[in-house]
Amino acid sequence: MRRDELVRADHASRKKHSSGEIERALKRKLPKLVTDDDLRGILHCHTDASDGTETLETMAKARRDRGFEYFGVADHSKSAHYAGGLSVEQIEHPEADRLNKKSGKDFRILKGIESDILADGSLDYPEDVLATFDFVVASIHGRFKMDRVAQTDRLLRGDR
Ligand SMILES: [Zn+2]
Secondary structure, three states: OOHHHHHHHHHHHHHHHOOOHHHHHHOOOOOOOOOHHHOOEEEEEOOOOOOOOOOHHHHHHHHHHOOOOEEEEEEEEOOOHHHOOEOHHHOOHHHHHHHHHHHOOOOEEEEEEEEEEOOOOOEOOOHHHHOOOOEEEEEOOOOOOOOHHHHHHHHHHHOO
């Protein structure tokens, strides 16, 4: 296929799968898009407690200085040993609580974890530990070769 044919095929495909945004963009009638200024915080961040490079305090301060209202830490859980995953004892709630106490009402560290979905669909911390977090990111980091049905089942059980 020649380049102009490829471009035409691409446009046709995009048009087929769009819900009118291509036409609205051509008429400059798209709604206002989200910009950096609209962001109030971020989630799913890794500190040096697992495989990040900065401390919770440094990262939270950088987000606060940027004008964000919250910073959601979500270090790796214990199964991600290759990424410095945290044992239950290493979970940084005391540090987050200390920093939250210091920072007042206009900024908050949200206490999260990136918990591995195990092969049977369970998460790798017990329920009572998971309940101590403000949010949980459930992730699959291994056993990628399970068959399609078992893998989907695993994912659905992990995402409850
Ligand atoms: Zn992650």
